Amino acid sequence: MSSNNLNKKEEDLKELLRPEVRAISPYRGEVDNFEVKINLSGNESPFDLPVEIKEKFKEEFDQHDINRYPEIYSERLQQTLASYLSQELNKEVSTGEIIVGNGSDELLDMLIRTFVEPGDVVLSQAPTFSMYQYFTELSGGKYKEVPLNDDFTFENLKAKIDEFEPKLIFLCSPNNPTGEIISREMILSLANYFSGPLIIDEAYADFNDFDLMPEVENHPNLAVTRTFSKAFGLAGIRFGYLYGNKVLVEELEKVLKPYNLNSLTDILACLILENNDIIKERINLIKSERQKMYQKLNQYQGWRLYPSMANFIYIEGEKTKEFKNILNQQGIKIRSYSKEPAAIRITIGSREENKAVLKAFEEFKAKN
Numbered sequence: 001m002s003s004n005n006l007n008k009k010e011e012d013l014k015e016l017l018r019p020e021v022r023a024i025s026p027y028r029g030e031v032d033n034f035e036v037k038i039n040l041s042g043n044e045s046p047f048d049l050p051v052e053i054k055e056k057f058k059e060e061f062d063q064h065d066i067n068r069y070p071e072i073y074s075e076r077l078q079q080t081l082a083s084y085l086s087q088e089l090n091k092e093v094s095t096g097e098i099i100v101g102n103g104s105d106e107l108l109d110m111l112i113r114t115f116v117e118p119g120d121v122v123l124s125q126a127p128t129f130s131m132y133q134y135f136t137e138l139s140g141g142k143y144k145e146v147p148l149n150d151d152f153t154f155e156n157l158k159a160k161i162d163e164f165e166p167k168l169i170f171l172c173s174p175n176n177p178t179g180e181i182i183s184r185e186m187i188l189s190l191a192n193y194f195s196g197p198l199i200i201d202e203a204y205a206d207f208n209d210f211d212l213m214p215e216v217e218n219h220p221n222l223a224v225t226r227t228f229s230k231a232f233g234l235a236g237i238r239f240g241y242l243y244g245n246k247v248l249v250e251e252l253e254k255v256l257k258p259y260n261l262n263s264l265t266d267i268l269a270c271l272i273l274e275n276n277d278i279i280k281e282r283i284n285l286i287k288s289e290r291q292k293m294y295q296k297l298n299q300y301q302g303w304r305l306y307p308s309m310a311n312f313i314y315i316e317g318e319k320t321k322e323f324k325n326i327l328n329q330q331g332i333k334i335r336s337y338s339k340e341p342a343a344i345r346i347t348i349g350s351r352e353e354n355k356a357v358l359k360a361f362e363e364f365k366a367k368n
């Protein structure tokens with residue numbers, strides 16, 4: 001075919017796309033123009049898998065028939081997770097109240113595909129995790145946000161619910177990127193007022209002292225999502241879960257793909273759940289590093305630091321751009337937000353990595 005005809009065919013293909021797909025740009029991280037030596041941009045755990053767990057994984061892997069499909073809905077993992085949650089929450093949790101996903105992103109997408117029809121509204125806060133908007137728009141939904149400032153009150157949210165009549169609400173607590181908590185009272189008032197699903201994304205709740213899971217049994221429209229990509233240090237295996245009311249879970253399961261988790265994820269997630277003591281130790285270490293980092297960075301007068309309940313610190317202020325440049329020159333990658341005022345988000349890393357950040361901070365202070 002001549003190249004003209006080929007181009008025509010390419011154009012024709014684009015014409016066939018759903019308008020939502022045509023309108024959206026793919027999710028891409030920031031492009032680096034430096035060699036990344038320390039990555040503090042993704043809120044991952046700085047710790048490698050514990051050696052004992054690696055050894056156990058290798059043993060199980062050797063015995064595993066990788067030519068076979070995994071369990072359809074990861075039944076063994078569901079069972080292990082239900083026992084873990086029963087212990088954590090000090091009450092009986094059944095497998096009928098949980099869904100396991102290929103990362104919690106899969107579950108956020110599934111929630112939208114279950115409830116949102118083209119034109120329906122999804123409500124969330126701003127700033128927050130970008131995937132709520134991405135998945136909503138991809139499904140043809142309309143995304144509306146309420147600014148997370150002093151006006152973020154139950155009364156104001158109630159007014160937004162009346163105005164937009166959302167199908168679904170996502171709240172992220174502790175929030176990415178600011179690390180703030182949304183109060184339990186506010187969430188429960190919303191769960192009472194709103195009749196649709198109210199989803200609390202607790203990707204960072206392991207770094208915090210309270211969570212909403214114990215409230216799920218009294219609020220059938222309240223569900224919580226969690227991930228093993230952050231505190232549990234398993235971003236590479238893609239595992240997250242949702243905990244909610246049995247009726248909600250039963251409906252959501254219809255939208256889930258069979259075999260959504262691969263067998264290696266099944267094995268490793270079970271192992272980490274059965275050996276979770278070390279994760280708790282590591283969480284405490286991150287929390288104490290977070291406090292040190294906050295106290296140091298807070299010495300700079302020109303910034304607004306947000307008190308964080310997660311494993312990162314969010315800073316607003318024009319001069320964050322300069323600090324970012326200094327970090328990048330030293331091979332340290334962080335997240336930045338081009339808005340007014342400019343902002344950055346720094347993941348809490350290992351002790352050595354955080355020292356490198358603070359060394360760059362001294363350099364920044366000397367110049368500013």
Ligand SMILES: *Cc1c(COP(=O)(O)O)cnc(C)c1O
Nearest residue numbers: 103104105129176203227229240
């Ligand atoms: C990282 C993150 C997720 C995604 O978790 P995965 O399980 O890796 O898909 C979900 N929500 C928030 C707020 C996050 O920061």
